[in-house]
Amino acid sequence: MTLPNGDKRIAELETMLNDFSPDVRAEALAELKTAAEQGIVDLEPETTVANMHCHTFFSFNAYGYSPSALVWLAKRRGYKLLGIVDFDVLDGVEEFLNACDMLGVRGSAGIETRVFVPELATKEINSPGEPGVLYHMGIGFTSSDVPESAQSILVDLRDRATRRNQGLIERINPHLSPLTLDYDEDVMPLAPGGTPTERHIALAYVTKAQHIDGDLATFWVGKLGVGSEDVSPLLPDSAGLQNLVRAKLMKRGGVGYVQPGPDTFPQTESLNALSIACGALPCVAWLDGLSEGEQAIGDVLELMINQGAVAFNIVPNRNWDIADPELKKVKVQNLYDVVKIAGELDLPLNIGTEMNSFGQKHIDDFDAPELKPVRQAFLDGAHFIYGHTVLQRTLSMGFQSDWAKSSLPTRKERNAFFTKIGYTVTPSEEKLKSITSEMEPNAILDMLGK
Numbered sequence: 001m002t003l004p005n006g007d008k009r010i011a012e013l014e015t016m017l018n019d020f021s022p023d024v025r026a027e028a029l030a031e032l033k034t035a036a037e038q039g040i041v042d043l044e045p046e047t048t049v050a051n052m053h054c055h056t057f058f059s060f061n062a063y064g065y066s067p068s069a070l071v072w073l074a075k076r077r078g079y080k081l082l083g084i085v086d087f088d089v090l091d092g093v094e095e096f097l098n099a100c101d102m103l104g105v106r107g108s109a110g111i112e113t114r115v116f117v118p119e120l121a122t123k124e125i126n127s128p129g130e131p132g133v134l135y136h137m138g139i140g141f142t143s144s145d146v147p148e149s150a151q152s153i154l155v156d157l158r159d160r161a162t163r164r165n166q167g168l169i170e171r172i173n174p175h176l177s178p179l180t181l182d183y184d185e186d187v188m189p190l191a192p193g194g195t196p197t198e199r200h201i202a203l204a205y206v207t208k209a210q211h212i213d214g215d216l217a218t219f220w221v222g223k224l225g226v227g228s229e230d231v232s233p234l235l236p237d238s239a240g241l242q243n244l245v246r247a248k249l250m251k252r253g254g255v256g257y258v259q260p261g262p263d264t265f266p267q268t269e270s271l272n273a274l275s276i277a278c279g280a281l282p283c284v285a286w287l288d289g290l291s292e293g294e295q296a297i298g299d300v301l302e303l304m305i306n307q308g309a310v311a312f313n314i315v316p317n318r319n320w321d322i323a324d325p326e327l328k329k330v331k332v333q334n335l336y337d338v339v340k341i342a343g344e345l346d347l348p349l350n351i352g353t354e355m356n357s358f359g360q361k362h363i364d365d366f367d368a369p370e371l372k373p374v375r376q377a378f379l380d381g382a383h384f385i386y387g388h389t390v391l392q393r394t395l396s397m398g399f400q401s402d403w404a405k406s407s408l409p410t411r412k413e414r415n416a417f418f419t420k421i422g423y424t425v426t427p428s429e430e431k432l433k434s435i436t437s438e439m440e441p442n443a444i445l446d447m448l449g450k
Contacts, residue, residue, distance in 0.1 A: 017069035018057065020192040022095065025068045032072055034101060044078035049366045050382035052083030052108055052139070053313060053352025056096070057089035057192060057241055058200040059112075062239070062358045067096035075103040079363055081382040083108035085137060085353065088157040090144040091193035097142065097393065101308040104427045106386040110139035110280070110350075111403055113157055115268045116260070119303055125293035126285055129252045133260055137283040137313055138275030139350050140385055150277035153270055160265065161195055168201060172249050172256040176223055179209050199356065202246040206238055224248040239358035272308040279392050279400045281385070283311040283350055288319055289334030298341055305345065310399065310411060311385070312347040314338070315354055316378070317361060320370040332370055334391075339374045346412045348419070349381030383422030384415060390425050391418070394432050403437045417441050424448045 013035075016028035035041045051074075056067045065073065067084055074082040082105055084096050092110040100107030114133050119127070121132040146154055166183050173180040181187060181204050190200045212219060220231045222243065234240040250256045258264075272282040284304045286294065293300055301312070319335040322328035342349060353361045366375055392398025399414050408414040423443065425432065431448050439447075 006040070012034065014072065016396065017072055018064045018066050025066055025095070029068045029072060029099060029102065036075070036103075041074055041076065046078045046080050048080050048379060049118055049363055049378060050081035050083075051079060051352040051355075051363050052350045052382050052385055053085050053315065053354055054082065055354060055356035056084050056086055056092045058089055058091040059195070059424045060191075060197045062199075062355055062360060065355070067092035068099045071096060071099035071103055071105050071107070073362065074105045076222055077362070079105070081106045081108075081386055083110065083350070083382075085110040085112050085139065085352075085354075087111075087195075087197055088113050088161045089193055089195050090141055090146070090154065091139050091195075093144040095391075101428050106390075106422070106427060108139060108382075108385040108389045109141045110283070111141065111157075111271070111274075112285070113271060114136045114260075114265045115271055116265045117261050117268055117303075118262065120293055121262070123293040124291040125300065126287040126291065128287075128291070130260055132262070133265060134268065135285040135287075136271050137285055137312075137350070137365060138271055138278075138280045138312060139283045140281040140388045140392065140398065141275075141278055141400075142280075142389060143278070145273065147277045148370065150274045153266070153274040156266060156270070158195055159249075161197075164264075165198075165201060167255045167258070168198065168250060171258075172205070173203075173257045175249070176205065179205065179212055179219070179223075181205060181208065186189070198246060198250050199242070202242040202250065203238075205245055205249075206242050220245075243358065267407060268304070268307050273329055274307060276400055279396070279398050280309075281311045281388065281399055282309045283313050284309045284347070285313040286338055288331050289338060290330075295340065297338055298345075301341065301345055301347065305347075310347065311350055311381070312342045313350040314378075316364050316371060316374075317353055320368065321365075337375055339377050343377065346410075346415055348384040348415050349377055350385060351378045380419050384419040384424070387418035387420070387422030387425065390427075390429070390432070391421060395435055395437075397435070397437060407441050417445070420445055421448070 013032050014029045016024050019025055036043055054070050055061050062118055084092055086092055090111055096109050097107055115136045116132050117134050124131050125134045127133040127135055169181050169183055186204045186208060187196045187200055190196055216235060217228055217232050221228050234244060248254055252414045275282045319331045322331060353364060397403045399418055404414050408417050425448060435444055
């Protein structure tokens, strides 16, 4: 294979990976794979690092990455493990896992949403300023096709997101007039799966404002209630302006914001039921340990475990890479404490950078001294999720399977087994074809380890 214009063609193919057409993405990934195999593209050596929490452009990725583009990023940079998590949808699961198989990346896929927890209705947990509201996840999905019994849950998540988005625009449009958005014409085309987020709406407002009459800085100063010194430096920086628009208009105190109540989001059991029906893993998310609810995180986790949670999500970077030394000291200690608690409660960790906000890293700094005490727990968690995913996807013998619950009755036993699987099995491992549900866990590990 010869690539005309060499590096230019590689750049074109990498751009094509983010095209909204799945056929274009598939063709680009196949060509890049061939180029890599023939040494036309330099690949960095694989290193034992992981980002198991990357949003794709099916919800919002700040870099515009599709599922395929994220897998290519991991392959080119040498990331050993990668996972996607999208808000309210499972649209990217097959594309991502198939791309992982193609390129030999250890992958997992999940979903994230907000839920309401009646038992914690008066306490702020991990959604700032919103008592009773919890960012919650399901990880280790193997398909975007869900059983009929759970289809209504996925439809409800999408419908709720649409209603929230439309209501947000209805409240903001009068304030920003003559700048107004039409949801179908201005926002929906920005989301390939048809489920935009607040961040897409902010992007749409900033983009459409370019066409209004008059001075743009003066417009935003008046509408956002900030000084020209806050706006002018951001006009060349669409990302920074989008963040400012979102903060001033859509978050607490903004004209678009509505305080959520018990009926705004589904309850925890709903997302858990979706995850379990799909053989996936309900996963509690953690912010930083500063809220009233997270200061009693052990109690929260016990409640969530009783409702089906089996894993725990952390975004490490915001808990140690902090300029304020006093705040950093508090947050780092909170991080260490919560990792210890999760271990005591047999909750494997799902960690990552999210990538749904501008400036977030592609990968956590696993060599940072602050992460040394928790690095192994992070890596064990990543291998656990991959281990579950590979056995569930190929053999329907994942963590939630009847085989696993019968052969490994406790969560601690299952955690250890699937972690070992994750460290042992490479993507598309041929030996998996020899495994049957009649085999004992140790026999499986022995066979795979030979």
